[in-house]
Amino acid sequence: MPIHDTLIIGAGFTGLGAAIKLKQAGVDDIVIVERSDRVGGTWRDNTYPGIACDIPSLLYSFSFVKNPTWSRAYPTGSEICAHIEDLTDQFGLRQLIRFDTEITGLTFIESTGVWTATTKGRKRFQARTVVLASGPLADHKFPEIRGIDSYAGHKIHSAAWDHDYDFAGKRVAVIGTGASAVQIVPELVKTAEFVKVFQRTPGWVLPRLDPTMPAAVQSLFAKVPATQEFARQVLFWGHEASATALVWKSPLSSVVARIGKAHLRRAVADPWLRRQLTPDFTPGCKRMLVSSDYYPALQRDNCKLIDWPIATLSPVGIRTSDGIEHHFDAIVFATGYDVHLSGPPFPVTGLGGRSLQQDWSGHAQAYKSASAHGYPNLFFMCGPNSGPGHNSLLVFVEGQLDYLVAGVTTILDNDLRCLDVREDIQRAYNQQIQRRLSRTTWMSGCNSWYLTADGFNASMYPGFATQYLRQMREFRYEDYTAVEREAGRRTTPVSRTATLA
16 A cells, blocks of 8 residues: 555645645645545535625635636635636646545554545555645534424525525525525525524624626736735735724724624614614624625515524424424525534544544644644644634635645655654643633624634634734744654754745
C-alpha cells in the first residue's frame, strides 16, 4: 500500500484550496478523498430554491483564484458550484480525487509516523500528513422535535432538497427562520397554496443589495486584474470594520440595530408583525441575516408567521403550545445540522490510542485552530475557534492554508516521524481565546449553534480577520515536539520560525 505525503479529506473549497497550495509548495504526492461523486462540498449538497451566499462574490472566493465573471454581487449556489468545478480543472486536481469514498476512521501509527484511513468500501489510505477538510456543516439532520416520526406528510430538509416534490397547491410549513429560511420562504410563497413559517426567535435582518455585475465590469476585471483586487480590498476592509459592531458590543452595535429596525419598519406595515419580528438580543450574537425579500414574503396573502412554540408534530401537521393543530401536506426543516463541535463524523485515534471525539466531548480545543495535541501530522481546516462573525470564511481559510503548508513541508523536508503541538502551548492559547471570547457578542446571552449545550464557544474567533491571518502566517517550530523518522530522536528546537509571505 503506498504511503502518500498528504491525504486531504473533503473536496470542497477548503480541501481543494489545500491541494492547490500544497502543489505550489512542491508537495505532489497528494490524494483527496471525497464521499460524493462531485466536488463542491456544502454548495454541492445544498440546492434549495433561492440558495445564495450572504458574503459578496468578490470576497467569497480565494484571492489566488480570481473569477472576473461573477454575474452578481452575491453569488448563487449554482454559480459557486460552477466556480469550484472550474478551479478543480484549472489546477489539475481532478486526477488527485477519489470520489465516492467515505472515510470511516483515521488512526495514527506512532511507530511509523503514518496515518491510516479506512473507508466504507473497505479501501485503506496511508499518508504521512492529513488535512481534515470535511467542513463543520457537512452533515444535516432533522431537529429533535417531539412527534417528528409520527408526521405522515412529506418531510424535506433544506440541505437535502427534494426537487421532485411539487409544491403547487400544497399547504407547507417552514420550521426555522435562519439564513436558509430567509432564502427559501420567498421562493415557496410563489408556488405553494399556503405557507406557515414557524419562528422560535426572530433574527436581525439587513437589506440585501444584490445588483447584477455589468458586462463592462466583468470585462474590466478580466483585462485589468488589479481592479478586481482593489474592489475586493474595499469589500474586505468594509467587512473588517463591521467587527467593531458585530464581534464586540459597542455604540456601533446600536447603529446596526437601528439599521435593522429601520429596514423592518420600511418593509413591514403591520405593527404586530413588526413586534413579532423584532429581535431582543445584541446584533452579532446570532448570525446576521441578509435579505430584501423575506419580509415582503411574510406579508403575502398566502403566508403567515407563527411564533407560538411547537409542542409536537402530529400525523397531520404541527401542534403549537396554544393548542392549535396546523395541517400540512409538507414540512420544510430549515434548521438542524450536525455541527461537528466534537470532531469529524468518524473516529480519529491519535497517540496512545487517544480519541479525538473523547478529547473534544467536553470542549473542542486546538492550537491556532489547526493542530491538536496528541494528533501529530494532522491539520484541521475550519477547526475550533476559526469561525468569523463579520467577514468571509474563505479569508480565514486562506490563513489556515498558509499554516498547514508550513506544517506539512516542515514534516516532509525534515523527514519527521511526528510533529505534535505541545500541550502547554495549546492550553495557554485556548485560555487566551476563551478570555477574549467572554467579551464578545456571542457570549452575551442568546442561544446559537456557535455554542455547545453548556455554553462553551468552540466555533468563533474573537477578533479581526487581520489578527487571525497574522497569527497564521507564523509557524513556530518550537511550539511543537518533533520526532525524527530515522533515529526516532525527540527534539524540541529552541528557536526556528517559518514565516510565510
